[in-house]
Amino acid sequence: MVCIVAFFVVLVLSAVSAKYRKLLGRAWGCFARRVTFRACDTTFREDIKSSILAPLALRAPRLVKPASIAIEVVAWLMVISLIVSLYLLGRSGLNLFVYGTCDKQDSQSCALAAEACSIGTATPGFWESIGKGDVFGAFGNEFSSVGETIAAVPSRLKTWDAEVYTPKDATYLGGYREGLPAALEVLDPGCRFCAELFRNIEESGFAQRNNLAYVAYPISSDLGSKFPNSPLVASYLAAVQAYEADHGDLAGETGDWFILEQLFTGENAAGTGWQEWMNEADADDARAQLQAWLGEFGYSEDAVAQIDQLAGSGRIADVLARNRTVVEDDIRTVSIPTLIGGGRLLSGLQSVETLQGLGN
Incomplete structure (x- = not known):
């Protein structure tokens, strides 16, 4: 392990000082042999250790052997740390490419990801499993998660067709217009980034250039x-569509x-945003407000009563279950909102500029 650590140290030093470059060839030779499971150049290995231990040998010869062992231990720890760091970097980069976030468990924790509400996964994270004493499960889940991400790579390289994922009874912002391309948003009525995306969609004119439908996913x-x-709002949305x-x-x-x-x-009337109010309201008040909005839109009392009855029916429960399957198994997003448009899959909040250029 000393050879491996020495190679990286010499590589860095040779970049700033020419006097170390003559060692780089020897360091590389030793490194190449070690990573291919062959014996290292013993002379080079001993030269490195000797240069480190020489001052100690002059002052405290009896400490040379323990120090030599300590060097090996530290070298092992540094190599393991390097391997783990490279793995985490690679996994994060792969997740960022596939899911738009470097952390599938919590997309909001990734500074490189677009702002979004995290769906997360049902599978416990690595350290969560370790905390429960499930070491085998921790590694099993970790490698399974990476495998799922790798398997999803081809789907992210394809051209996305929103119509494939649009529900049967979908409705469209501004009404359906012949000849326009399809677009689809996966949204949670309570997610503030869905509200921001909605406002950006209106400002950008995206809905005027596309037949925009949605999938409600609490x-x-x-x-x-x-x-x-x-879930209550999503059931009312599906009930109106039905x-x-x-x-x-x-x-x-x-x-x-x-x-x-x-x-x-x-x-x-109090100046509180309706989304904020809805997220804090009790179920009865929320239901009453949804019915009031339907009345404002122009539905009769009888129609509102029918929609309310539909919202609690098995028919709507099946619709919401199908929507969940589409989001989790077909689209496989971990961030809300997610937008399909212009042949692309976009996770998280999208700017007005991005929406204006989508599909152009």
């Missing part, structure tokens, strides 16, 4: 929903987009 974990009322499908009105402007418009851009 982020959840073993502890429940990340945003308490997101109601409009039953009445043959999916092509025009629909109440589900009106709800999203209010939620993502509106404020209540």
